[in-house]
Amino acid sequence: MISICSYVKSDLSNGGWKPEGEIPIGIDGPCTIERRDGNSFTQEEFIKDFAYQKPVVIYNVDNREFSKNCEREEILKDWSDKPVVLNSANTYSYTRKKATFGEYVNKLLGAQNIGTLGNETFILFGDIDQNIWKPLLDKYNLPLWSLPDYEPALSFGIAGIGTGVPFHFHGPGFAEVIYGTKRWFLQPYEKRPLFNPDQSTLQWYYTVYPGLKDEDKPLECLMKSGELIYFPDRWWHATLNTETAVFISTFLSPVPKSRVSHEKSEL
Numbered sequence: 001m002i003s004i005c006s007y008v009k010s011d012l013s014n015g016g017w018k019p020e021g022e023i024p025i026g027i028d029g030p031c032t033i034e035r036r037d038g039n040s041f042t043q044e045e046f047i048k049d050f051a052y053q054k055p056v057v058i059y060n061v062d063n064r065e066f067s068k069n070c071e072r073e074e075i076l077k078d079w080s081d082k083p084v085v086l087n088s089a090n091t092y093s094y095t096r097k098k099a100t101f102g103e104y105v106n107k108l109l110g111a112q113n114i115g116t117l118g119n120e121t122f123i124l125f126g127d128i129d130q131n132i133w134k135p136l137l138d139k140y141n142l143p144l145w146s147l148p149d150y151e152p153a154l155s156f157g158i159a160g161i162g163t164g165v166p167f168h169f170h171g172p173g174f175a176e177v178i179y180g181t182k183r184w185f186l187q188p189y190e191k192r193p194l195f196n197p198d199q200s201t202l203q204w205y206y207t208v209y210p211g212l213k214d215e216d217k218p219l220e221c222l223m224k225s226g227e228l229i230y231f232p233d234r235w236w237h238a239t240l241n242t243e244t245a246v247f248i249s250t251f252l253s254p255v256p257k258s259r260v261s262h263e264k265s266e267l
Contacts, residue, residue: 015179016072017244022111022161026183026205026242031221033057033186038144038228046145050230051172055186057221058145058228061176066140067225070178070246076102079136085127089159090118091168091197097122105158109244112162118200125157125165125247143174143228143250150252157247164201164240167193173251176228180245185218189234193218201240 036045038060050056069075080102088095099108104124112121130137130153137154146152150172164182169189187193194212195204209217222242223229231237 014243015067015070015246017158017179017246019244022244024181024243025162025202026240027181027222029183029220029222031057032219033184033221033229035059035221038062041145043145046230047148050232051145051147052232054188055184055219055229055231055235057223058143058230059226061143061226061228063141063176063178063226066136066248067178069136069139072105075136076105079133080105082132083129084124086122086124087126088119089121089123089163089165089200091166091195095119095122096127109158110160112160112164112200112202112241114162114200114202114206116200117198117203118166119198121163121200123157123159123163125159125249126155128154128156130154140248143176143230145174145230147172147252149255151255152250152252155249155251157249159241159245159247161241161244162200162202165238166197166199166201166204167195167236167238168197169234169236171252172231172233173249174228174230175223175247175249177223177225178246178248179225180241180243180247181225182223182245182247183220183240183242184223184229185220185238185240186231187218187236189236191236193236193238195238201238204238205240 033055035057038058041058082101084099084101084104086097086099142152
């Protein structure tokens with residue numbers, strides 16, 4: 001597997017993001033996370049069964065306008081010269097590199113080499129200037145489900161096949177696949193996974209995962225375009241981009257108590 005991938009030709013059925021000859025990896029496997037139809041899944045069900053308890057995959061999520069704006073040629077036309085910050089794909093993501101969006105897509109975006117560590121791999125995720133990218137982010141339909149007294153913050157990303165982020169945890173949130181596919185692995189906080197924080201998810205998937213006993217395996221599911229996953233607060237999770245993928249996350253943060261008190265006093 002190569003570490004840098006040239007996008008001379010691409011598959012337009014995937015928004016132009018799938019390079020010629022790209023063969024998906026890690027798409028075979030179980031989905032052990034509960035799934036719900038976004039057309040009928042209610043806020044009440046979300047709070048009762050998932051918000052504070054366990055992850056859920058929601059399908060039939062409509063973000064067609066945003067997807068259209070994220071097609072490869074379309075987004076390059078509008079955003080090629082804009083600055084981006086690339087993060088190292090290890091648990092703590094402590095190293096960053098600056099580039100333009102066009103430089104990343106045309107020169108740096110590529111497949112993960114299984115011999116390359118996560119802290120040596122740089123992808124676009126996490127840091128994104130909310131002011132510069134506001135016109136694009138405003139086209140995204142936020143998830144219909146929410147946590148009381150939490151507010152959303154969006155994070156946009158694009159990454160090559162085989163890349164991903166090793167196990168880590170933070171606050172609750174949603175993540176949606178716009179193009180491509182992505183396999184998610186999750187475990188509750190008290191059940192720490194076996195992993196090396198600087199090892200790539202691809203290395204973990206081929207060297208550690210096959211040897212896990214069934215009772216030690218994390219919850220997992222392959223996410224496809226138009227699907228949304230919710231992860232509760234402080235759940236360990238890792239991702240593996242099983243194809244070149246475009247994705248967006250909605251991170252949820254507690255509203256400051258002073259604002260909550262003020263807003264409730266005005267009701």
